[in-house]
Amino acid sequence: MSATHLAAESSRVAPRPAVQAGVLGTLSTVFRIWKNRRAFHRLGEMSDAELADIGLTRSDLSVATDAPLGADPTVRLRLLAEERVETIEDAARRAA
Template structure:
């Protein structure tokens, strides 16, 4: 047998795990987003004082709800908190 006869079989073997991995990553990503949306929904039940203790506001929750359905709103919340912390650090450097 020549090398050319093995080439199509080799291509199928390497493609199959890649497709399976992509499908699995997609399904696990959707499951993670769904689970985080459930946790995110519980944040809406907190009082304003409790939200302030963890560095969030009601406005942050409203902004994070604007993400598409398959997206994870907690990623948006993390981004908002990180931006706020960076702004506060910049302001403290200017004052100090």
């Protein structure tokens, strides 16, 4: 077998791992979003005091539910909680 035959065979095989990696990456993303949505729905079962302990409010949950179906609502919740912490820290710095 010559080098050109090997090169031709390897070029036909090369796209497969890339396609498989793309499919596995997509499946991984879908699974992560599904898992995070399940955790998000469990947050709705928590009391307001429990939500406050983790830096969230009931209205934060309402805002995050407006995300499209394919989006991860926990990302929006993290951003809301981080904004709230920054606001509180800014207010504390101004008061000091």
